[in-house]
Amino acid sequence: MIITSKDFDKAIVMSIEEERLDAHNSNELKSQLMTQFEEGKSNIIIDLQHVRFIDSSGLGALVSGFKNAGSRDGSLKLCGLQKQVQSMFELTRLHRVFEIFPAEEEALASF
Amino acid sequence: MRNLLEVDIKVPNQTKYLRLIGQIGEDVAGALERFNNSDPEELAYHINLVLTEAMANAIKHANKNDPTKDVHISINLTDDLLSIKVYDQGQGFDISTADLQTPDPALDHGRGVFLIRSLMDSVTYSRCDTGNVLEMRKSLLQDGRKPERGPCAEESI
Numbered sequence: 543m544i545i546t547s548k549d550f551d552k553a554i555v556m557s558i559e560e561e562r563l564d565a566h567n568s569n570e571l572k573s574q575l576m577t578q579f580e581e582g583k584s585n586i587i588i589d590l591q592h593v594r595f596i597d598s599s600g601l602g603a604l605v606s607g608f609k610n611a612g613s614r615d616g617s618l619k620l621c622g623l624q625k626q627v628q629s630m631f632e633l634t635r636l637h638r639v640f641e642i643f644p645a646e647e648e649a650l651a652s653f
Numbered sequence: 654m655r656n657l658l659e660v661d662i663k664v665p666n667q668t669k670y671l672r673l674i675g676q677i678g679e680d681v682a683g684a685l686e687r688f689n690n691s692d693p694e695e696l697a698y699h700i701n702l703v704l705t706e707a708m709a710n711a712i713k714h715a716n717k718n719d720p721t722k723d724v725h726i727s728i729n730l731t732d733d734l735l736s737i738k739v740y741d742q743g744q745g746f747d748i749s750t751a752d753l754q755t756p757d758p759a760l761d762h763g764r765g766v767f768l769i770r771s772l773m774d775s776v777t778y779s780r781c782d783t784g785n786v787l788e789m790r791k792s793l794l795q796d797g798r799k800p801e802r803g804p805c806a807e808e809s810i
Contacts, residue, residue, distance in 0.1 A: 562671075562672055562675070564668075564671055564672075564675075564705055564709070565668050565671060565705070565709035565712075565713070566668035566669055566671050566672070595675065595698065595701060595702075595705075597702060597705045597706055597709070597765070597768075598706060598762075598763075598764035598765040598767075598768055599709065599765075601764055602760075602761040602762050602764065603761070605758070605759070605760070605761040606761040609759070609761070625694075626694065626695065626698040629695070629698075630702075630768075633768070633771060634755065634756065634758070634764055634767070634768070635755050635758050636758055638758065639758045639759075
């Protein structure tokens with residue numbers, strides 16, 4: 543799984559450079575998030591602009607990261623959701639859990 | 654009831670094949686377009702998703718990630734019904750406890766069966782000769798009538 547990370551003063555932006563976030567690669571996202579947490583970075587923005595498809599495992603990996611960030615007094619926020627991906631968050635009511643922004647700039651400004 | 658399209662595929666019990674099966678589902682959605690008024694992009698996503706969820710359940714929970722096993726998928730399209738069957742070779746997994754309500758947003762698992770149930774009209778899970786079969790059906794009738802169901806001993810979940 544290709545994830546590019548950019549460090550900013552307030553948060554780190556992790557951009558998922560994959561078309562699918564599913565049961566095949568969601569564990570890799572979990573482990574890359576754990577690496578960030580272990581390095582003391584707990585304010586994280588996940589940029590999903592390249593993700594066209596997400597399944598329950600992908601959603602679960604994001605929830606896991608959200609909870610881990612919260613337990614470290616940080617937060618995990620999302621940006622760049624495509625229309626169908628956004629609809630999955632709405633169907634599972636996860637749009638009420640995550641802070642979701644149109645793009646990286648708005649998400650960074652919220653920290 | 655005309656049989657318009659039938660796809661049978663058997664893939665190794667590995668998650669790397671989820672993408673392939675999901676793509677086949679999207680292509681089948683293209684054939685469905687003329688029967689349905691719904692957004693074609695949304696329909697393609699939904700069929701991709703239910704196939705991905707059902708196959709991931711078969712790989713991980715029924716076949717216990719055993720790489721020597723297979724998952725068999727059968728997609729059948731008629732004038733009034735889309736039927737998708739996913740066959741595993743395991744002891745099965747308990748999906749009867751999966752709640753019909755929206756899963757707790759704080760949990761990082763347990764949304765797969767909920768998504769399938771939300772997007773399809775009926776879901777059954779039953780024993781078959783080689784293991785178990787998860788069947789998902791979606792009516793294509795415009796007036797909301799349910800299509801006739803074939804004679805089979807299914808346990809509704």
